Amino acid sequence: MRLSGPCVPVPSSTSIIIVPGWRGSGPxxxxxxWAERLPHARCVEQDxxxxxxxxxxxxxxxxxxxxxxxxxxxxxxxxxxxATTHMGPExxxxxxxxxxxxxxxxxxxxxLSDFAPVPYAALPYxxxxxxxxxxxxxxxxxxxxxxxxxxxxxxxxxxxGHINVDSGxxxxxxxxxLLQSLQGDFEAVRATA
Numbered sequence: 001m002r003l004s005g006p007c008v009p010v011p012s013s014t015s016i017i018i019v020p021g022w023r024g025s026g027p028x029x030x031x032x033x034w035a036e037r038l039p040h041a042r043c044v045e046q047d048x049x050x051x052x053x054x055x056x057x058x059x060x061x062x063x064x065x066x067x068x069x070x071x072x073x074x075x076x077x078x079x080x081x082x083a084t085t086h087m088g089p090e091x092x093x094x095x096x097x098x099x100x101x102x103x104x105x106x107x108x109x110x111x112l113s114d115f116a117p118v119p120y121a122a123l124p125y126x127x128x129x130x131x132x133x134x135x136x137x138x139x140x141x142x143x144x145x146x147x148x149x150x151x152x153x154x155x156x157x158x159x160x161g162h163i164n165v166d167s168g169x170x171x172x173x174x175x176x177x178l179l180q181s182l183q184g185d186f187e188a189v190r191a192t193a
Contacts, residue, residue: 013071014040014096014097014183015040015042015072015073016034016038016041016075017042017068017072017073018041018075018076019044019061019074019075019076019077019081019083019084020046020049020077020080021076021079021080022078022104022112023049023050024046024049025043025077025164026165029077029164029169030163030164030169030170030171030172030175031075031077033170044060044061044064047060051111052111052112052114052115053114054083054114057115058083058086058087058088061087062088062091065087066091066094068094071094071095072095073095073096073097073099073183074100075098075101075179076098076099077101077102077164078104078137078162079104079112081101081102081104081129082103082104082106082112082115082118083115084100085118085150086115089124092123092125095125096126097125097127097182098127098182099130099175099178099179100127100130100146102130102132102137102143102163102164103131103146104137105142108137108138118146120149120150121149126153126182127150127152127153128152128153128181129152129155130163130174130175131143131144131155131156131157132160132163133156133158133160134159134160135161135163137162157174163175
């Protein structure tokens with residue numbers, strides 16, 4: 001499903017950092033499609049998409065966040081959500097919001113085990129966690145526990161799989177609206193400051 005009409009502009013006073021999950025976000029994935037339509041977005045590139053290590057992934061994410069010219073809004077999927085929660089305080093202080101979609105459970109797959117244990121501390125910025133009732137990579141109860149621990153707003157979607165290309169999520173208009181919500185809140189705070 002394509003978004004109809006012109007793309008709703010995203011405020012340029014934030015830098016969008018797209019954080020793909022394990023094996024990256026290939027063509028047709030909503031993250032790749034959004035990266036094409038958001039001129040100020042930057043996608044985190046990892047050296048090893050297949051055998052990820054927490055230290056390398058988090059270091060690359062932190063470098064990308066710290067190099068951003070404006071406050072950052074993170075758009076993470078799957079293992080990218082977990083990498084985001086592992087960021088240190090210096091990088092996290094640059095983040096003004098995060099859309100965390102279909103988080104992974106690193107304890108379910110040996111190749112992801114370096115990302116365990118998952119931090120269970122409140123994130124220092126507004127976050128929205130979106131999870132599916134039938135995600136094969138993370139039970140919705142665990143996603144809900146993540147949301148509570150991180151202080152994230154929790155959006156539960158029925159039967160949406162891993163919210164990726166395989167589950168039929170190309171453009172993904174709901175996610176786009178949630179991103180707009182995060183950015184709109186930041187703009188409103190800046191206007192009153």
